[in-house]
Amino acid sequence: MIVDCRQISPVVGDFPYNRDLTAQAIAEAAASGADLVVLPELALSGYVFESQGEAVSMAIPRSHPVFDTWGLAAGRAVVVGGFCERDPSGLIYNSAAVVDSSGVLGVYRKVHLWDSESVFFAPGEDPPCVISTRAGELGTLICYDLEFPEMVRGLALAGAELVAVPTNWPLLPRPDGERPPEVINAMAAARVNRVAIACCDRAGAERGQEWTCGTTIIGADGWVAATASELGAARADLDLSESRDKAISQRNDALGDRKPAIYDALFRRQPA
């Protein structure tokens, strides 16, 4: 299965530009044979909002026609990409849509909000789902969610073969020669759960915020299959059957070896 992460550079506050940019990225990926296209977090809105009013002005419902545009551009591919979601209640979420030519298959609302996101967004109240798609059993997380090992673990237990992770990773200092720390987390999560993970970061800078350009596709073996370090795409051909095989020795199973009763006892020990 061809996974294609498009490390694009949306413009904050310019919905028509971002609609066309994302549609073009999807169409290019699909034309070159992608089965799954992953876009960054908040790809339709940009990230560094200056005010609540700007966030609200960029928020769209999940019924918005842009997702028909995505589905049309996708052909036979499946798309996962971030958008600023307006709920009928008026609340705003940092969300990701899973879309194919039949429409919106699902929407995930980011549970763990990073820093000033909590000024603009309500946190998602629901766990992520695993959605059956033409591109396999897909889980979705967004950016900082990946810092919580519980999330990929839960998606793997629920049957995810691949976890798509739209991100906007702020550039942080790191030791020379090291991968972005978020990638190290993703590699560990892939390996211990035997699940593929496709993180699509963004390129460029926005209102002074530089991004990591850390787009990385990781196989169910935990090793990096492809990266992008500038504007462009990371692409890898993954065998999702590897995600269904949790046997890691003659006697061991990555998920079957879990000891939930012991974890429960350990977690009850946490200081009040």
Place this chain on the structure above:
Amino acid sequence: MIVDCRQISPVVGDFPYNRDLTAQAIAEAAASGADLVVLPELALSGYVFESQGEAVSMAIPRSHPVFDTWGLAAGRAVVVGGFCERDPSGLIYNSAAVVDSSGVLGVYRKVHLWDSESVFFAPGEDPPCVISTRAGELGTLICYDLEFPEMVRGLALAGAELVAVPTNWPLLPRPDGERPPEVINAMAAARVNRVAIACCDRAGAERGQEWTCGTTIIGADGWVAATASELGAARADLDLSESRDKAISQRNDALGDRKPAIYDALFRRQPA
């Protein structure tokens, strides 16, 4: 705080040799100023047992005088090291002792057994503890336990500042230039929990089994502070106050941002 991991090469089945080897390693580390000395998994027995009888012959109770020898060698340091434990019931465990000059402070029995270990050992029935020592709040895990993110997470929630991990990592093929995958897991676990992790692997080979020589000390920031790639020691000076500071942005806390109710809901979704 000086952490010193001694990547020694025990001899399977030779208790007197391993007793002297470990005592010498502890004494050398302590003499050079270590506050915490970590030894490999099953350092007193060796790993690749040929029979149940051999495992039983190497099993000792936690009251064994070798731990007085360790405590004496340690001076003011704390020692964490692996041994083959015989329970009064007759069951054999893959255990690690936490020892100082006052005696055995605690014993952890490996919960997750790797491959043929399940032939020789009973799995530990209890979660790991956090023990207050002269070298800080210590958690202990053993080798394959580290593949379960629940374990370091639970120890961090219970107040661990450092997790000592005696290991025997069997050498696996890995892509050129990559760290051992177990180290990548440990880096991710350190980072997402803001807890230091000290993994002590072993050197040499044993009955045809080569070891990874992957000894690595990782700070609470998730970056590698020291490694050993052959017979010898890895040593790092860690500031454990970093493990107590879980704030990672003005609005974020590595542990406080957890959403246990959402994880519970996610985990209940697992296929039957």
